[in-house]
Amino acid sequence: MSGVRTGHRLPPLTKGPVTRQMLVEWCAAENDYYHLHFDERVAEAMGMPGTPIQAMIENRRTEVNRRAQALAF
Amino acid sequence: MPDEQSRSAEIQRELREIYEARFGPPRTELIEAGRVRDYLLAMDEPCDRTDDDPVPALFLLTLARTRRPQPSLGTSVNAGDEYEFRLPVHVGDRISVARQVTEVAEKQGKRGPMYLIRSESTYTNQSGELVAVSRQSIMSWGR
Numbered sequence: 001m002s003g004v005r006t007g008h009r010l011p012p013l014t015k016g017p018v019t020r021q022m023l024v025e026w027c028a029a030e031n032d033y034y035h036l037h038f039d040e041r042v043a044e045a046m047g048m049p050g051t052p053i054q055a056m057i058e059n060r061r062t063e064v065n066r067r068a069q070a071l072a073f
Numbered sequence: 074m075p076d077e078q079s080r081s082a083e084i085q086r087e088l089r090e091i092y093e094a095r096f097g098p099p100r101t102e103l104i105e106a107g108r109v110r111d112y113l114l115a116m117d118e119p120c121d122r123t124d125d126d127p128v129p130a131l132f133l134l135t136l137a138r139t140r141r142p143q144p145s146l147g148t149s150v151n152a153g154d155e156y157e158f159r160l161p162v163h164v165g166d167r168i169s170v171a172r173q174v175t176e177v178a179e180k181q182g183k184r185g186p187m188y189l190i191r192s193e194s195t196y197t198n199q200s201g202e203l204v205a206v207s208r209q210s211i212m213s214w215g216r
Binding site for chain 1: 112
């Protein structure tokens with residue numbers, strides 16, 4: 001964090017949007033087609049407001065977790 | 074109370090059977106370059122790797138997945154994962170995956186009983202070396 005001082009204004013952190021295509025792509029990449037993650041009707045039947053984002057997609061939005069997921073041992 | 078205990082034991086037995094059926098017997102899979110590429114693409118990560126590079130550690134979790142039967146009753150969500158990555162894995166390796174249910178337990182939730190299902194997966198390479206271990210927790214309710 002060189003060059004950062006008290007009062008330094010950081011650029012805005014932009015997240016999303018996470019699209020349904022991203023959820024389905026992740027199902028394919030992870031080889032996990034649990035219907036809760038792409039079928040709105042299944043999610044609503046389970047009492048959820050919508051299909052929850054897979055934890056791996058949610059986590060990758062932080063740099064530390066991106067490295068953990070994408071980098072090798 | 075005996076009826077409730079009996080019902081709880083029945084649900085726990087049913088959950089164990091569902092997840093054991095999903096896990097199935099141990100399986101061996103070849104690490105394929107195309108699947109590693111798709112994994113990186115799905116994360117918007119660069120794919121400029123070579124086959125000599127170790128694959129992403131969490132790529133191992135994509136192996137030996139079972140699509141059916143889906144846990145169709147009630148609601149099931151991930152409740153936490155633990156990983157141990159011990160050795161690098163490369164394209165062309167053959168990884169054997171063994172999964173087992175280690176615990177099914179009832180927990181009290183705000184909306185009634187919930188069930189915690191814990192499992193452990195071991196990943197072994199073609200030389201018989203343990204390359205990784207993962208432990209998953211799933212919470213299920215609404216039964």
